[in-house]
Amino acid sequence: MSVEATAPGKAILFGEHSVVYRGPAIVIAIDRRAKITAKERDDERIRFDCLDLGFEGYFEGDEYHPVAGEEWRGNRLQAMLVAARKTMEHIDKTSGLDLTVRSDIPIAAGLGSSAAICVATVAATGELLDGNLSQQEICDLAYEGEKMVHGTPSGVDNNISTYGGVLSYETGVGIEKIDFQGGLPLVIGNSKRKRSTRRLVARVRALRDRNPELVDGLIDSMGEVSRKGLEAIKARDYPMIGDLMNINHGLLSSVGVSISRLDILVHAARGAGAYGAKLTGAGGGGCMIAITDPDKLRDVSRAISRSRGEPHIVNISYEGVETRRLG
Numbered sequence: 652m653s654v655e656a657t658a659p660g661k662a663i664l665f666g667e668h669s670v671v672y673r674g675p676a677i678v679i680a681i682d683r684r685a686k687i688t689a690k691e692r693d694d695e696r697i698r699f700d701c702l703d704l705g706f707e708g709y710f711e712g713d714e715y716h717p718v719a720g721e722e723w724r725g726n727r728l729q730a731m732l733v734a735a736r737k738t739m740e741h742i743d744k745t746s747g748l749d750l751t752v753r754s755d756i757p758i759a760a761g762l763g764s765s766a767a768i769c770v771a772t773v774a775a776t777g778e779l780l781d782g783n784l785s786q787q788e789i790c791d792l793a794y795e796g797e798k799m800v801h802g803t804p805s806g807v808d809n810n811i812s813t814y815g816g817v818l819s820y821e822t823g824v825g826i827e828k829i830d831f832q833g834g835l836p837l838v839i840g841n842s843k844r845k846r847s848t849r850r851l852v853a854r855v856r857a858l859r860d861r862n863p864e865l866v867d868g869l870i871d872s873m874g875e876v877s878r879k880g881l882e883a884i885k886a887r888d889y890p891m892i893g894d895l896m897n898i899n900h901g902l903l904s905s906v907g908v909s910i911s912r913l914d915i916l917v918h919a920a921r922g923a924g925a926y927g928a929k930l931t932g933a934g935g936g937g938c939m940i941a942i943t944d945p946d947k948l949r950d951v952s953r954a955i956s957r958s959r960g961e962p963h964i965v966n967i968s969y970e971g972v973e974t975r976r977l978g
């Protein structure tokens with residue numbers, strides 16, 4: 652028997668970085684998903700087929716044995732390995748596993764690829780071994796894997812990937828599911844520069860340590876932008892969402908997480924008539940996001956392409972993690 656689990660990526664509309672400290676992040680699940688297929692093995696190996704990314708290998712204990720691709724690729728699998736092992740520990744079952752990983756979420760781009768992969772790994776492993784996991788258990792176990800990649804992440808990524816839709820998330824408080832239907836006219840632009848969330852979060856923390864009062868003021872302003880942003884989203888007030896995105900981008904630049912490639916894409920989108928645009932996710936590369944009149948989605952996409960970004964017109968995904976038995 653094998654099991655397939657899928658989970659969506661995400662885009663943060665407001666509140667990245669500030670959410671690590673306080674105040675809400677407003678986040679949507681997007682229609683790009685990670686898919687994990689899990690099968691039991693007769694031995695104790697945990698084998699990963701990531702052939703879309705050009706590698707395959709297995710862990711025997713903690714030792715990685717490459718089958719295709721370089722040995723260092725094993726480091727990239729640590730989050731999934733932890734997610735699978737914590738799941739087995741939690742449900743008090745153990746087995747060797749074959750895990751096949753497929754995803755159409757760009758990697759290391761701020762779109763929640765690692766969280767989606769961890770969430771889907773937990774869900775697939777839990778279902779395969781009859782763990783009967785609740786959504787909250789899947790979310791919490793995925794967080795254990797996320798910590799391997801990001802240090803101490805806020806938890807926003809694993810929550811949105813588990814629950815889908817539109818969420819307000821606050822560290823230490825949890826999620827509020829936002830009653831919202833349909834789409835938003837959003838374009839994501841990928842700068843195609845990979846970056847590490849862990850490093851960017853550490854950079855903001857170091858800046859805050861050096862300038863606590865100033866940076867705390869910026870964090871509070873970002874929280875206020877998020878709260879106003881949520882009201883504007885509920886009211887579908889696109890021009891107001893745009894204004895708040897522009898302000899949020901300025902605040903994120905102030906804490907040092909934008910780069911010129913992102914600024915160029917943000918300005919290209921605004922120049923093509925978007926109501927507003929900002930970086931999304933940890934910054935330092937990765938993606939920006941713009942809100943526009945629905946009639947201008949194509950213009951904004953073309954402007955992002957012309958500025959050497961990779962545009963994606965995205966829809967909100969109302970399906971969080973999903974699991975099915977393949978027989």
Ligand code: MEV
Pocket residue numbers: 663666667668669670671761763801803804805806807808848852932933
């Ligand atoms: C990463 O998707 C968002 C950050 O706020 C980090 C976090 O929340 O853990 C930059």
